[in-house]
Amino acid sequence: MSETDSQISRITMTQSHRGARLLAILAALAFAIIPARAQVLNSQEQAVANLLTTAGGQLRNKSVMRLDPALAAVARARAKDMAVRGYFAHVNPSGKGPNYLVRAAGFPLPAWWGTDPTDNTIESISAGLSSASQTWSSLLDSTPHRTHLLATQTFYRDQTDYGIGYYYDAASQYRHYWVIITAPPRALSTLTITSPIAGAVVTGSNVPVSGTVGGSELTGWFEIRVENAAGNGAWLRPSVPGGRVIGNWQASLPGFVAGNNVVRARSYTDDGTLLTETTRTVRWAVLKPLTVSISGNGKVTSGFSGTTQREVGVSYTLTAEPLDSRTLFSHWSVQPGDKTVQTARYTFRMEEGVSLVANFKPNPFWALRGSYQVVTAGSDAANSAQVQFTLTSGRSFTGRLIHESAVYAFTGVMTRDGIGTVNLRTVTGEPITLTLTADLEALTPVVAARIVDSNTDYSVAAERRMQTGPGLPPGAFNLAIRPDINAPGTPTGFGYARIVVEEFGTVKVAGKLADGTPFTAKTIVTNPGVIPIFARIFSGSGAVVGNLQLASTETTDVEGSVSWFKPERPLAPIYPQVFATRNVISGSRYLPPSAATPAVDFQTANNTAKLTLAEGNLGSEITQSLRVQTNNSITLELPAQPAVTVSLNPANGRFSGSFLHPVEGLKKFSGLMDQKQRAGRGFFLGSTESGVTQIAPQP
Numbered sequence: 001m002s003e004t005d006s007q008i009s010r011i012t013m014t015q016s017h018r019g020a021r022l023l024a025i026l027a028a029l030a031f032a033i034i035p036a037r038a039q040v041l042n043s044q045e046q047a048v049a050n051l052l053t054t055a056g057g058q059l060r061n062k063s064v065m066r067l068d069p070a071l072a073a074v075a076r077a078r079a080k081d082m083a084v085r086g087y088f089a090h091v092n093p094s095g096k097g098p099n100y101l102v103r104a105a106g107f108p109l110p111a112w113w114g115t116d117p118t119d120n121t122i123e124s125i126s127a128g129l130s131s132a133s134q135t136w137s138s139l140l141d142s143t144p145h146r147t148h149l150l151a152t153q154t155f156y157r158d159q160t161d162y163g164i165g166y167y168y169d170a171a172s173q174y175r176h177y178w179v180i181i182t183a184p185p186r187a188l189s190t191l192t193i194t195s196p197i198a199g200a201v202v203t204g205s206n207v208p209v210s211g212t213v214g215g216s217e218l219t220g221w222f223e224i225r226v227e228n229a230a231g232n233g234a235w236l237r238p239s240v241p242g243g244r245v246i247g248n249w250q251a252s253l254p255g256f257v258a259g260n261n262v263v264r265a266r267s268y269t270d271d272g273t274l275l276t277e278t279t280r281t282v283r284w285a286v287l288k289p290l291t292v293s294i295s296g297n298g299k300v301t302s303g304f305s306g307t308t309q310r311e312v313g314v315s316y317t318l319t320a321e322p323l324d325s326r327t328l329f330s331h332w333s334v335q336p337g338d339k340t341v342q343t344a345r346y347t348f349r350m351e352e353g354v355s356l357v358a359n360f361k362p363n364p365f366w367a368l369r370g371s372y373q374v375v376t377a378g379s380d381a382a383n384s385a386q387v388q389f390t391l392t393s394g395r396s397f398t399g400r401l402i403h404e405s406a407v408y409a410f411t412g413v414m415t416r417d418g419i420g421t422v423n424l425r426t427v428t429g430e431p432i433t434l435t436l437t438a439d440l441e442a443l444t445p446v447v448a449a450r451i452v453d454s455n456t457d458y459s460v461a462a463e464r465r466m467q468t469g470p471g472l473p474p475g476a477f478n479l480a481i482r483p484d485i486n487a488p489g490t491p492t493g494f495g496y497a498r499i500v501v502e503e504f505g506t507v508k509v510a511g512k513l514a515d516g517t518p519f520t521a522k523t524i525v526t527n528p529g530v531i532p533i534f535a536r537i538f539s540g541s542g543a544v545v546g547n548l549q550l551a552s553t554e555t556t557d558v559e560g561s562v563s564w565f566k567p568e569r570p571l572a573p574i575y576p577q578v579f580a581t582r583n584v585i586s587g588s589r590y591l592p593p594s595a596a597t598p599a600v601d602f603q604t605a606n607n608t609a610k611l612t613l614a615e616g617n618l619g620s621e622i623t624q625s626l627r628v629q630t631n632n633s634i635t636l637e638l639p640a641q642p643a644v645t646v647s648l649n650p651a652n653g654r655f656s657g658s659f660l661h662p663v664e665g666l667k668k669f670s671g672l673m674d675q676k677q678r679a680g681r682g683f684f685l686g687s688t689e690s691g692v693t694q695i696a697p698q699p
Contacts, residue, residue, distance in 0.1 A: 041072060045164040047132035048180065052149060052162060059151040064160050064185070070107040071163025071181045074098070078125075079167035079177040086173055088127050090120045098123035098181060106214075106246040108186055122159065123181050124148050127174035132166075135178050149180065161185045189275040190214045191222060191267045201285040201311055202256060209263055210250035219245050220270035226255040227262040258284045285311040288352045292318065296360025297327040310350045317347040320358035325393040326366045328416075333357040364418070364440040369393045371505075372447055373524050374462035375532040377563035380580060381405065381543035383456055384565065386534035387449040388524075389436070395420075401434055403451060405540035414438060430454055436462075444527050463526035465505040472525065472550065476500045477558050478653050478672040479548075479587030480681040483514060483692075484564075487581045491515050492615045493683025493690035495583070496672040498590075498652060499531065499548075499558070507531055512670070513564060514683045514690045515575050519544050533562055541567040548585060555676055557588040574688050588676035590653045598628045599650040600673050600680070602697040608637065610698040611646060613659060613669065616684055616691020622659060625698055646695075648673070655680050655695065669693040 041049055053065045082088055091097045099119040103109055113121055124145045129135045139145040151157045159182035167177045193211040196202060213222050223235040233255035240247040253263065261282055267275045287309040292300055301318045310316060320329050332341035335355045373388040382404045389399025395414040400407055406427055414420040418438030425431055435450040445464040466472060481495030497511025509521040519535040526532065529550035536543055546562030561584050568578040593599045602609045607628050614621035624644050625637035632650040643660035653673035661667045664687050671682015671693050680695035
């Protein structure tokens with residue numbers, strides 16, 4: 001639309017707070033913040049308002065469109081400012097646009113529109129025409145103005161509050177100035193009390209009270225008073241900064257008394273019509289000092305530590321908590337009365353002179369936390385047991401019991417005295433009682449395990465897992481299980497086992513007994529270097545139970561013994577009878593050799609050794625000289641015995657081979673090498689008994 005001396009109209013509309021502007025920003029605002037009140041529209045302004053609210057193409061909801069006094073005041077001040085300061089633009093010479101000026105007048109606009117002081121999303125302006133109808137028609141001839149005024153875009157549909165401004169100045173450039181402002185409706189009159197909060201405790205007869213008054217510009221004034229057992233106080237009219245009605249208010253309200261007090265606030269129109277009312281109930285309390293002290297490494301309920309003021313006659317609950325798991329709550333010391341309270345959560349009624357001390361002590365379970373394991377060997381597999389469990393610094397434990405060929409999982413919590421009892425039942429319904437008792441005074445962590453059922457009652461001491469480290473590096477150990485010479489009719493060969501100690505003290509065990517029965521177990525290294533072994537064989541009807549001790553000497557790294565319980569096996573070709581043996585175990589750490597190095601140094605010429613095969617229905621022993629080469633292959637020295645073969649795996653020290661049994665034909669043997677003892681031990685199976693297999697240095 002072209003500009004002429006007789007008429008000009010402009011609009012800068014954006015659907016976001018940073019939209020394009022049709023006018024350049026000029027310079028600074030000359031008039032102050034727009035007054036919150038506005039006069040009734042004059043005839044020129046009312047004529048434009050009628051056209052805005054009745055236009056046939058109006059897409060706003062006409063039934064809810066209403067004149068807002070604040071918007072009208074801004075529109076009228078904008079029209080006058082353009083005439084007086086000689087400019088025609090949405091941004092005044094002070095650099096302020098319509099959005100900024102409307103907000104400054106106390107009318108809220110959506111926050112997402114942004115806060116740029118030059119923004120315009122609400123205003124159309126025109127100048128030069130004296131007639132309202134001519135001005136309206138000329139505005140609608142412009143697409144941007146038509147979009148705004150008739151809300152042909154959805155963005156403007158909810159702008160149903162409006163204000164119209166007209167100003168005439170014969171000495172100005174365009175003489176006639178028109179401003180139309182629309183905005184989303186604001187809430188009706190609001191009145192709040194923000195402080196003190198509901199239920200707050202106050203301590204004097206004069207109380208600071210604050211709140212907000214907002215919404216409708218119909219609010220003419222508001223007032224507050226206190227109501228209590230002494231009666232209703234006088235009404236007090238707080239003021240809003242700047243002499244306005246809308247905004248934040250605060251006042252010192254007198255007349256409070258001990259007990260409940262109601263603060264009442266009311267707002268009115270200029271003619272005294274009540275708009276809204278709100279209340280807030282608070283209490284004037286009698287406060288006395290409460291002292292709460294802490295002894296030890298702990299804390300109490302937030303806000304109570306030290307000396308604070310608390311209301312007499314009110315019940316308070318305090319909770320004492322350790323700062324970490326190394327500490328336990330001990331007790332409360334309470335005055336007056338020199339009382340001791342054992343529970344960490346303590347409720348009391350406030351009175352004058354109350355003081356509390358939360359006492360904490362070192363947690364003995366901190367030093368006991370960890371994994372434990374213990375085994376005990378009875379007269380047979382059924383009466384042998386394994387207990388393994390983990391104890392936390394919080395006294396809880398979880399684990400499993402292997403007893404009478406069954407496995408029982410359990411959990412529980414120890415008492416503060418270190419006693420935990422678990423009641424279990426066998427598969428037949430018989431009761432088993434497991435009691436764990438921690439020695440809270442011991443220098444090393446020990447927990448006694450007592451197992452009681454209808455047949456047994458025994459106690460054993462479970463020790464905690466040892467952490468691997470410089471004193472106990474992880475690694476593998478090769479062990480020989482020696483025959484029990486005191487048990488006639490039992491295997492005479494050497495069983496063998498390989499144990500692998502992993503990080504954090506976990507141990508894996510895998511071996512073969514001298515009758516060819518394989519066994520495995522997973523256990524731990526306990527303090528001081530004990531490895532409990534409990535391996536179930538033959539589906540739990542048999543067992544290998546014992547303890548090994550890690551102790552480095554010139555000839556061994558591991559020593560100990562196990563009880564071997566073998567059940568009756570009528571169909572087995574050898575040792576079908578039941579037996580129980582006590583087998584000594586020894587062995588040493590096994591280190592895989594480096595390249596071109598034999599796995600075992602026999603310290604003999606050419607690293608020669610002698611293979612010996614005995615017992616096992618042989619009649620007379622068989623010997624064979626051999627040599628372990630630097631590549632760990634084995635060659636036989638002449639004369640070679642019939643069908644003898646021997647091989648060695650340098651990765652784990654396992655040897656195996658075969659020979660021709662003079663009675664029973666080709667037989668196989670196997671075993672493990674012991675690097676410290678410079679020997680290998682194992683077994684072979686004859687027709688009715690096991691035989692001894694040994695490899696030892698040969699001078």
